Amino acid sequence: xxxxxxxxxxxxxxxxxxxxxxxxxxxxxxxxxxxxxxxxxxxxxxxxxxxxxxxxxxxxxxxxxxxxxxxxxxxxxxxxxxxxxxxxxxxxxxxxxxxxxxxxxxxxxxxxxxxxxxxxxxxxxxxxxxxxxxxxxxxxxxxxxxxxxxxxxxxxxxxxxxxxxxxxxxxxxxxxxxxxxxxxxxxxxxxxxxxxxxxxxxxxxxxxxxxxxxxxxxxxxxxxxxxxxxxxxxxxxxxxxxxxxxxxxxxxxxxxxxxxxxxxxxxxxxxxxxxxxxxxxxxxxxxxxxxxxxxxxxxxxxxxxxxxxxxxxxxxxxxxxxxxxxxxxxxxxxxxxxxxxxxxxxxxxxxxxxxxxxxxxxxxxxxxxxxxxxxxxxxxx
Numbered sequence: 244x245x246x247x248x249x250x251x252x253x254x255x256x257x258x259x260x261x262x263x264x265x266x267x268x269x270x271x272x273x274x275x276x277x278x279x280x281x282x283x284x285x286x287x288x289x290x291x292x293x294x295x296x297x298x299x300x301x302x303x304x305x306x307x308x309x310x311x312x313x314x315x316x317x318x319x320x321x322x323x324x325x326x327x328x329x330x331x332x333x334x335x336x337x338x339x340x341x342x343x344x345x346x347x348x349x350x351x352x353x354x355x356x357x358x359x360x361x362x363x364x365x366x367x368x369x370x371x372x373x374x375x376x377x378x379x380x381x382x383x384x385x386x387x388x389x390x391x392x393x394x395x396x397x398x399x400x401x402x403x404x405x406x407x408x409x410x411x412x413x414x415x416x417x418x419x420x421x422x423x424x425x426x427x428x429x430x431x432x433x434x435x436x437x438x439x440x441x442x443x444x445x446x447x448x449x450x451x452x453x454x455x456x457x458x459x460x461x462x463x464x465x466x467x468x469x470x471x472x473x474x475x476x477x478x479x480x481x482x483x484x485x486x487x488x489x490x491x492x493x494x495x496x497x498x499x500x501x502x503x504x505x506x507x508x509x510x511x512x513x514x515x516x517x518x519x520x521x522x523x524x525x526x527x528x529x530x531x532x533x534x535x536x537x538x539x540x541x542x543x544x545x546x547x548x549x550x551x552x553x554x555x556x557x558x559x560x561x562x563x564x565x566x567x568x569x570x571x572x573x574x575x576x577x578x579x580x581x582x583x584x585x586x587x588x589x590x591x592x593x594x595x596x597x598x599x600x601x602x603x604x605x606x607x608x609x610x611x612x613x614x615x616x617x618x619x620x621x622x623x624x
Contacts, residue, residue: 330354
């Protein structure tokens with residue numbers, strides 16, 4: 244594992260969005276690390292992405308919008324005192340949820356302590372029955388851990404207000420201590436975010452550097468876009484803690500497009516080997532959320548079928564990927580479980596050292612980590 248060999252210095256955390264780092268900069272003013280087979284990592288500006296893709300390639304994008312999922316509250320005795328907390332609303336249960344004891348209308352939440360600088364720090368969860376007073380007279384009651392083996396996320400009942408309305412009136416985007424200051428919700432929305440039911444507690448951040456102008460350039464190059472949605476919960480602060488079940492949708496048009504493009508890819512590769520053109524037809528997921536959604540709809544034969552519901556899938560090197568050929572993603576902490584997914588995608592290059600080389604190069608070249616940071620493109624050989 245990368246965690247055995249690599250430490251990411253704190254100063255490589257991206258503290259503000261790219262467009263705030265200097266005059267005239269836009270969201271796409273980030274760097275792009277490119278890994279392809281056994282070759283040394285390449286270094287590019289993100290605006291060069293159209294030059295790295297070919298006509299016929301498909302970018303699978305997550306259309307989930309980011310929610311203002313952090314709300315201030317107090318755990319206390321109801322008489323104006325009590326411990327200040329920040330509630331991170333993670334996931335709403337519907338009629339069924341894989342994690343057992345959830346009841347329709349309950350929310351999975353994480354309670355964190357304010358750190359005095361506008362961010363938060365971890366806090367012990369629970370106990371059962373604890374009441375958090377929220378703005379506008381609303382109350383949140385903790386009922387049970389989402390996972391009996393962990394007390395980080397709890398199922399909670401909220402009374403006195405609908406949670407989407409509470410977030411709209413009193414919420415703000417979830418912010419962690421490596422950032423310098425609060426940002427408006429718009430800073431956490433991607434160009435692909437669509438209105439509709441649901442939403443993500445944390446931004447599907449791999450798509451953040453895309454702009455309308457860059458999308459237009461990609462389309463003119465012949466690159467296609469395929470939408471999926473996966474509503475992300477609160478990221479884990481624990482080393483190698485796997486993701487929790489999340490709601491997803493792979494629409495019929497996306498399933499059809501991916502299957503059609505994959506069917507044509509074999510012929511394109513043969514033409515390329517004969518010296519005629521660049522082989523397009525690669526399915527490149529934009530973000531680990533897009534991988535999880537698409538792979539949740541892929542059968543053992545690699546064929547993608549329209550699907551919607553909850554996914555418990557954890558993509559690992561042992562499971563492998565069936566529909567995804569490449570991945571555009573941020574740089575992840577060495578202890579993040581997302582790296583197992585990256586290893587599964589990188590395994591298609593038949594080079595087990597790809598990620599170690601890439602991450603060592605990223606540290607050496609001072610790439611930036613986290614949601615406002617630089618990106619990493621992993622392509623098949």
